[in-house]
Amino acid sequence: MSRYIQGASHLEKEHELYQRKERSNKILIVRNGGILYSFLIQDNRICRAAREEKEEFPIGTIVLGKVLNVAKQFQGAFLALEEGRGTKGRTGFLQIKENACYKPVNRAADGRILCSDEIPVQIIKQAKGNKPPELSAEYSLAGQTVVVKKGSGRVTCSAKSGAQDKERLRKEFEEWKETVWSKVPALGERENASVLAEWDITFRTNAPAVKPEVWQKEITDLISQLEEIDRKSQKRTTYSKLYEPPVFYLDFIKEQRLSSLEEIVTDERDVYETLAAHAYTSVVPVRFYEDKRISLASVYALDTRLRELLSPKVYMRSGAYLMIEQTEALVAIDVNSGKAEKKTDPEEFYFRTNLEAVKEVCYQLSARNLSGMILVDFINMKDREHTKMLVEALKEETAKDTVTTRFVDLTRLGLAEITRKKSSRSLQFMLGLGVEEITDFL
Numbered sequence: 001m002s003r004y005i006q007g008a009s010h011l012e013k014e015h016e017l018y019q020r021k022e023r024s025n026k027i028l029i030v031r032n033g034g035i036l037y038s039f040l041i042q043d044n045r046i047c048r049a050a051r052e053e054k055e056e057f058p059i060g061t062i063v064l065g066k067v068l069n070v071a072k073q074f075q076g077a078f079l080a081l082e083e084g085r086g087t088k089g090r091t092g093f094l095q096i097k098e099n100a101c102y103k104p105v106n107r108a109a110d111g112r113i114l115c116s117d118e119i120p121v122q123i124i125k126q127a128k129g130n131k132p133p134e135l136s137a138e139y140s141l142a143g144q145t146v147v148v149k150k151g152s153g154r155v156t157c158s159a160k161s162g163a164q165d166k167e168r169l170r171k172e173f174e175e176w177k178e179t180v181w182s183k184v185p186a187l188g189e190r191e192n193a194s195v196l197a198e199w200d201i202t203f204r205t206n207a208p209a210v211k212p213e214v215w216q217k218e219i220t221d222l223i224s225q226l227e228e229i230d231r232k233s234q235k236r237t238t239y240s241k242l243y244e245p246p247v248f249y250l251d252f253i254k255e256q257r258l259s260s261l262e263e264i265v266t267d268e269r270d271v272y273e274t275l276a277a278h279a280y281t282s283v284v285p286v287r288f289y290e291d292k293r294i295s296l297a298s299v300y301a302l303d304t305r306l307r308e309l310l311s312p313k314v315y316m317r318s319g320a321y322l323m324i325e326q327t328e329a330l331v332a333i334d335v336n337s338g339k340a341e342k343k344t345d346p347e348e349f350y351f352r353t354n355l356e357a358v359k360e361v362c363y364q365l366s367a368r369n370l371s372g373m374i375l376v377d378f379i380n381m382k383d384r385e386h387t388k389m390l391v392e393a394l395k396e397e398t399a400k401d402t403v404t405t406r407f408v409d410l411t412r413l414g415l416a417e418i419t420r421k422k423s424s425r426s427l428q429f430m431l432g433l434g435v436e437e438i439t440d441f442l
Helices: 163-179 192-196 212-235 248-254 269-276 302-310 346-368 384-398 427-431 435-440
Strands: 026-032 035-042 045-051 062-071 076-080 091-095 118-125 134-136 140-142 146-150 155-157 199-203 241-243 263-266 286-288 313-315 321-326 331-336 372-377 405-410 415-420
Touching (some): 026 248, 140 212, 146 212, 155 163, 163 212, 212 241, 302 346, 346 427
Antiparallel strands (some): 062 241, 076 091, 118 134, 140 146, 146 199, 313 321, 321 331
C-alpha cells in the first residue's frame, strides 16, 4: 500500500484512519471483484480471514444422497449428490464407522449400507484434487454457544474452556434438563430421556460468557431445525437439499469469541442490514462505513497486511526473522537471528529470540491457516533449562489456537514437531494470489 492515500490529507484528525489504538478486535467485511471477504483484526494484525465460496455444495449442506458403490477396501461408500454420474462434484465419500446407526429413508434400517440406499448426509470437507467431498451421516448444526448433532445424548464442552466453566455448564444443563426441558413448546410433549437420547450437545468457548437462557434457546432451536430436516428427508425426492448453511460471514462471526470483539464493520449496505437484524450480532455493535474519500480496506491497510502474510520471510521486532515454506508434505519454519542485536551473552540471546519466535510462529500458523505436520527449526541452545522453558512456551501458545493444535516433541535434531488440524483452506489457497498480486487485490 502506498504511503500516500488520496484524500487522507483532507480528513479530520478524529477520522478512523488516525485512531490506531481503536482498530483492534474487529471484524471487517469488504467486497472485492464481486466476492465478499471477512477479516478478524486484532492489535492491527489480520488473525483470520475467510471468503465467500461459490460452491454448489458448501460445507454444512445436508443432502439426501444415493449410494452408488460400497467400497469395502476403503471402508466407505460413494454417494451421488446430484442426478447424473461421473461429473466432478456430484459424488461424495462417506466413511463407514463401526457401530454407527445408518438410517436409509427408502427401507427399514438394519445397520448396513447398501447400493441404492437413500441417506441424508452432510458435506464436512470440500473436494481436493481427485478426492471427492467428504460426507457424514451424523449431521450437525452449530450456534454461537453450542453444537448439536445426531448421537447418543452425550454432553461435552470445548477443550478450550476451563475446568470451572465446564463444571458450571454441566451443572446448569442438568438443572435445566430436569426442570424446563419437557415444557419447551418447540419440542412437544415427549419425555426428556427420549428427546436427549437422540442428540449430542457440545458447549463452545462462547458458552461460559453468556447467560444460560442464551444457550438454552440455541439448543431448542437447533434441535427443532434438525428434527425438521429429518421430517423433510422422509418426504423429499433423492438429491434434495435438506439444509443450506447461512451466508459465510455469519458463520465467520459465530466462530469468534464474542467477548473479545469490539465491533463489526462493513461498507456493504446489504451486509450491514443483514447483520443489524441478526440475533448473532445482538451483543456486538455493527457499524456501516460510508466515507467515500478513503476505502475501508485502505483504512486498515489490508493489502499490506495480506502481503506480509503471504511472504515467506517474516521479520520480528527484535530484528530476527522467520522463513516459512509450505510444501505438499509439511510446513517448514526456520528461525534466524538476522540483524537482532546481541546485547547479552549468546545463550541468553538465543533463548530470548526463540521465545519471541514461539509467539510469532503460532500467530503465523493461525493467520495463514496452515495445517498438517509442521517442523520448526529454532536456534540451537545448549542450556537444557532453556530448552525445557521453550517447550513449555510452545505448549502454552499452541493451546491458545482456536483450531486444534498440538506440540508433539523435539526431534533428536532439535526440530519442534507441531500438528494443526485442517479446518479449511489456507490463506494463500483461499485468496488464490501471490505476494506480487496483492497490490491489485484491494
